[in-house]
Amino acid sequence: MSDVSETPREYWQRILTSTDMPPATRFVGFELIDFDPEAGWCEAWFCLPEAATNPGGNAQGGFITAALDEVMSLAGSIVQPPPAMSPTLQMTTSFIRPVPTGIRLKGRGEVVRRGKAAIFTEGWLYDEQEKLLAQATASCIPRSMPTQPYSAARMTS
Template sequence: MDKQSFFWRIMAGELPPPRAAQTLGAVFLHVDGEAGLAELQFDGKPEFTNPAGNIQGGFLAAMLDDTMGPALAATLKQGEFAPTLNLNVSFHRAAVVGVLTGKGRVIKRGRDVCFLAGELFQNGELVASATATAIVRAMTK
């Protein structure tokens, strides 16, 4: 964990949050960089709904990615980033317009390859879960 990394600079307000996170209405509730844990709240907006009125699965997948990613980003050194290589999502129940809470964690962090897991909840019920693989790389400008 390096407090000068881009993630911690975003958390300190020194850098703007990613636009995708802004679109999803992401708000950090808890981050533990030592343990590789993150908990976020998302705004399931009416603009995210499918014809049935439920939040479209792609937005739920993005919320999960934006939950697991910060759990890993909080562990990175300055000059590192970790793009997602693989994202596997399971949908457990429909999500409706409203607040969703994501919980993400680093399962195993190797030198380059990292394994992540996360869950997305609404009103205390599991909506979707995911696993992901990410790879640590040096940032280039």
């Protein structure tokens, strides 16, 4: 739960830099760069592991999509009063260039439009030379965060 003395930015900073991230978030190598709750954007580094490699030797599209989903759904979450989340309802990914595994990737997610029933987001994934590798759009559902954080829910299931 959000501490009443925390600003929204402080709350999200604490959550997004937690050492107890969900397994999927850890798998794609999520590392927060920066975010802005008022402007509705989030940036993070990713490093897709060798286990995400497809038969062609690059990252399989589902793992690329997962990295984009992280920054887009986070952008949708941080524009809401904490504690909040924005599960993805629908997502479309365009793969521009092959994405190698094991390299540092930069992801950016932005809120395009925010409504009561849906939040619309866009996301981009770049290599370290700022070459666009993939882009995506998504619609998310604004929701309150479950009362138990990830770690507590894991221990009770």
